[in-house]
Amino acid sequence: MTTKNPTPPRWLKPMNKVFLALRRAGIGMKDLPVLTVPGRKSGKPRSTPLSVLEHEGQRYLLEGFPGADWARNVRAADGRATLSTGKRREQVRLVEL
Numbered sequence: 884m885t886t887k888n889p890t891p892p893r894w895l896k897p898m899n900k901v902f903l904a905l906r907r908a909g910i911g912m913k914d915l916p917v918l919t920v921p922g923r924k925s926g927k928p929r930s931t932p933l934s935v936l937e938h939e940g941q942r943y944l945l946e947g948f949p950g951a952d953w954a955r956n957v958r959a960a961d962g963r964a965t966l967s968t969g970k971r972r973e974q975v976r977l978v979e980l
Contacts, residue, residue, distance in 0.1 A: 889948055889949070890948065891947070891948045891951070899931060899932055902915060902932045903917065903930060903932060906932075912932075913969050914968055914969055915932050915968070916932065916933055916934070916935045916966060916967070916968045917930050917931065917932050917933070917966070917967045917968075918930070918931050918933050918944070918953060918957075918964050918965070918966055919931075919964060919965040919966075919967065920953065920956045920957050920960050920963070920964040920965070921956065921959075921960050922956055923955055923956045923958075923959035923960070929952070929953070929956055931952075931953040933953070935966070935968075943980075944977065957977050958979070962976050962977040962978060962979075963975075963976055963977075964977060
C-alpha cells in the first residue's frame with residue numbers, strides 16, 4: 884500500500900503572495916519572517932513567509948508539506964538563504980534534520 888504525500892491547499896501560494904505584498908507595502912505583517920533563497924532552476928530570488936520556531940536557543944523551520952518548493956530550493960542552494968524579519972536581514976545556513 885502506498886501513501887500519498889499531503890499536498891498544500893490551493894489557496895496557500897496566493898495567500899503567501901498577499902502576505903508578502905502587505906509586508907512590502909508596510910500595511911502589516913512587519914514581524915512576519917520571510918525566507919529568501921535562489922530558485923533551484925531559475926536562480927531568481929524566491930521569498931516565502933514561514934513560521935520560525937525557537938527551542939533552547941536554536942531556530943527551526945518546518946517543511947509543512949513534503950516537497951515544499953522553498954525546502955527544495957534550500958536543498959539546491961546548499962542550505963544558504965536570507966531570513967528577514969521586519970527590517971532585519973541575516974544570511975543563514977539551514978541544516979536538514
